[in-house]
Amino acid sequence: MISEEWKPKLFTLLKDGINQKQLKRDISSGVLVGIIALPLAIAFAIASGVSPDKGIITAIIAGFIISFLGGSRVQIGGPTGAFIVIVSSIISRYGFNGLLISTFMAGIILIFMGILKMGSLLKYIPQTLITGFTTAIAVIIFTTQIKDFLGLTVTSVPDKFISKWIFYVQNLNNINLWSIFIGILTIVIIIILPRLTKKLPAAFAALIITTIIAKFGDLPVDTIFSKFGNLSFSVPRPVLFTLDFQTVKTLLAPAVTIALLGSLESLLSAVVADGMIGGRHRSNIELIAQGAANMLVPLFGGIPATGAIARTAANVNNGGRTPIAGIVHAVTLFLIYLVAMPIVKYIPMASLSGILILVAWNMSDMKEFVNIIKINIYEAMVLLTTFVLTLITDLTIAIPIGFVLSTILFMKRMSDSIELTPLLTINKENGEIFSQEIGAFSKEILIFDINGPMFFGSVHHLLSVRNQIHTDHKFLILRFRYVPIVDASGLKKLESVLKDFQKRNIPVVFSGVNNKLRKKFSTSSLLDDDLVFEDIHEALAYAENELKA
Numbered sequence: 001m002i003s004e005e006w007k008p009k010l011f012t013l014l015k016d017g018i019n020q021k022q023l024k025r026d027i028s029s030g031v032l033v034g035i036i037a038l039p040l041a042i043a044f045a046i047a048s049g050v051s052p053d054k055g056i057i058t059a060i061i062a063g064f065i066i067s068f069l070g071g072s073r074v075q076i077g078g079p080t081g082a083f084i085v086i087v088s089s090i091i092s093r094y095g096f097n098g099l100l101i102s103t104f105m106a107g108i109i110l111i112f113m114g115i116l117k118m119g120s121l122l123k124y125i126p127q128t129l130i131t132g133f134t135t136a137i138a139v140i141i142f143t144t145q146i147k148d149f150l151g152l153t154v155t156s157v158p159d160k161f162i163s164k165w166i167f168y169v170q171n172l173n174n175i176n177l178w179s180i181f182i183g184i185l186t187i188v189i190i191i192i193l194p195r196l197t198k199k200l201p202a203a204f205a206a207l208i209i210t211t212i213i214a215k216f217g218d219l220p221v222d223t224i225f226s227k228f229g230n231l232s233f234s235v236p237r238p239v240l241f242t243l244d245f246q247t248v249k250t251l252l253a254p255a256v257t258i259a260l261l262g263s264l265e266s267l268l269s270a271v272v273a274d275g276m277i278g279g280r281h282r283s284n285i286e287l288i289a290q291g292a293a294n295m296l297v298p299l300f301g302g303i304p305a306t307g308a309i310a311r312t313a314a315n316v317n318n319g320g321r322t323p324i325a326g327i328v329h330a331v332t333l334f335l336i337y338l339v340a341m342p343i344v345k346y347i348p349m350a351s352l353s354g355i356l357i358l359v360a361w362n363m364s365d366m367k368e369f370v371n372i373i374k375i376n377i378y379e380a381m382v383l384l385t386t387f388v389l390t391l392i393t394d395l396t397i398a399i400p401i402g403f404v405l406s407t408i409l410f411m412k413r414m415s416d417s418i419e420l421t422p423l424l425t426i427n428k429e430n431g432e433i434f435s436q437e438i439g440a441f442s443k444e445i446l447i448f449d450i451n452g453p454m455f456f457g458s459v460h461h462l463l464s465v466r467n468q469i470h471t472d473h474k475f476l477i478l479r480f481r482y483v484p485i486v487d488a489s490g491l492k493k494l495e496s497v498l499k500d501f502q503k504r505n506i507p508v509v510f511s512g513v514n515n516k517l518r519k520k521f522s523t524s525s526l527l528d529d530d531l532v533f534e535d536i537h538e539a540l541a542y543a544e545n546e547l548k549a
């Protein structure tokens with residue numbers, strides 16, 4: 001029997017029963033979210049360097065599969081802004097066919113991640129790293145939209161971030177004021193409309209209004225038609241591609257990047273949704289659903305998909321509480337695709353730019369970005385390194401380097417957290433040492449209280465034990481009650497310390513060692529079990545007796 005952990009949320013909810021009132025809310029929310037998703041799917045596709053229909057197809061197929069097989073009650077899947085940079089980079093380097101194969105491979109990786117229960121491990125990705133590359137992606141998305149927002153009629157724009165801005169500055173004399181007007185009007189409508197009414201999707205309304213103005217005002221602005229020609233409904237035929245060793249080797253890096261970013265964004269979206277509805281998603285089956293979606297989407301010419309935070313939040317805010325809403329959202333998009341494609345061609349490119357500029361602003365958590373810089377210099381280094389590398393290189397380089405820097409930072413913090421201090425003592429007139437915790441004991445005994453993990457980054461602290469031992473010390477007790485782990489480097493350094501004290505004829509015993517460490521000490525033949533005691537009082541009594549003997 002399959003455990004609940006591996007069951008899609010939809011199956012569990014259908015088994016338990018969905019009441020009619022909630023079903024109506026889910027259908028209503030799904031229709032609304034489908035309308036909201038349309039302009040975003042088109043905008044993300046165009047910004048990624050593919051035709052608008054690719055974005056809609058992705059939203060339909062991935063949206064359906066993620067809701068049908070996923071582990072979240074309310075997750076809405078589809079193309080997202082975070083993938084714009086990756087998709088455009090892969091297309092420029094490997095072509096559109098390379099993108100399809102990379103996405104398919106990423107789907108396989110995501111499924112294996114789910115099977116291996118890696119969903120719970122992704123929560124250990126540092127927030128600093130996420131903020132760094134997310135903010136950089138937002139800046140890149142904003143940068144890519146400047147051409148259409150300004151209405152520049154140039155055929156090509158440099159690929160590199162800095163070169164783009166130099167190019168824009170050099171072409172400011174070619175801007176189209178009507179395009180800027182349409183772009184600004186789009187942004188204003190999206191910002192103002194929600195304050196007036198919550199019933200109309202702001203981005204969809206902005207798209208309709210600006211399209212009508214541009215069409216009937218005969219404004220000289222670029223449209224989807226001028227860039228892509230006529231658009232009409234057509235059932236996409238499956239795209240067949242072959243996988244060989246060389247192809248897999250070449251495209252493995254971009255596939256891993258798609259899988260990693262997709263898993264992070266989808267699970268982050270699911271966590272945010274859990275907080276909004278008081279639920280709990282199933283992370284591993286969610287990864288498997290994301291994988292299945294990304295395996296199927298490229299077969300129909302689609303682009304990478306993941307859980308979309310903004311659309312998921314819109315689903316929750318409009319009453320969606322079951323995956324039915326996500327399925328209805330996909331069906332709604334399909335119906336729009338059936339009838340509205342000939343109309344879509346009149347949408348001004350500046351309108352889509354306005355939408356994406358706001359998407360970029362919402363993606364960039366500038367408050368969190370600034371706070372990290374203010375709080376800690378080391379975290380600021382990780383943040384800025386990830387941010388800058390994402391801007392000037394790409395995520396396949398920025399994420400691994402950022403992750404390595406985050407790991408080094410973590411190890412430094414763990415190393416700094418370890419404390420090796422002599423037990424707080426007070427000299428007495430009789431020459432004995434007195435501790436507030438354990439009472440009086442001989443001044444010939446040195447007790448070290450060790451606090452923190454002993455791993456390769458922190459074992460150098462053990463040197464302080466050697467430095468603080470004096471000629472009048474005849475016995476050493478190492479108190480391990482607050483030492484959770486000792487790795488191979490820690491064992492090696494401990495062995496070195498024990499040999500050093502053995503040469504000085506100073507016995508060493510341990511107290512408070514947990515069972516796992518005690519077993520590790522025994523297995524490694526570091527010391528005899530007779531020299532490891534349950535608590536400090538037993539170790540101290542043993543030391544006192546040995547000194548009297």
